[in-house]
Amino acid sequence: MVADWFSGEGEDFRLLGTRCGACGSVFFPREDSFCRNPGCTGGELAEVPLSKRGRIWSYTDGRYRPPLPYVSDPDAEWEPYTLLAVELEDERMVVLGQAVPGVTTAELEVGMEVEAVPGVLNEEAGTTWTTWHFKPVSAR
Structure with missing residues (x-):
């Protein structure tokens, strides 16, 4: 799991970002050190749950085995995956993730509506690495 990037399960699952108390900018992945807005002198950063839903801004497929440091079993058959750029509903920011x-x-x-759901990145020797995926809302 990517620490502190998401929380919850089922309907309570949310990506987590941070909001600057001075300018109101929201960041994902989260930022705990400083406001990334170059026009802001900075303020307190607070964790905020991000919109569960958004709309597809762009998408593509990954048909190759990525190089290190990506974790991939070289002996396993490679399966393509779909990558999405999703504009979150309230924040109007684009977040990348797999379908x-x-x-x-x-x-x-x-423009298709999708929602963030829990996912599995990899499982090996009793360890599960979790992540988020985007699921078309019509595919309930």
């Missing part, structure tokens, strides 16, 4: 397994680019279109 839920089994969703292909043929099933997607720009």
Whole structure:
């Protein structure tokens, strides 16, 4: 799991960002040291849950095995995956992530509504690395 990037399960699952108390800018991934807004002199940063839903801004497929440091079993058959850029509903910021397994680019279109759901990045020797995926809302 990427520490502190998301929390909750099921309907309570949310990506976590931070909001600057001085200018109101929201950041993902979270920022705990300083406001990334170059026009802000800085303020207290507070953790905030981000919108669960958003709309596809762009998408593509990953048909190659990525190089290190990505964790990948070189002996396992490679399975393509779908990458999404999603504009979150309230924050109007674009977040990248994978689609839920089994969703292909043929099933997607720009502007389609999706939601963030818990996902598994990798499982090995009793360890599960968790992440988030985006799921088309119509695929409930």
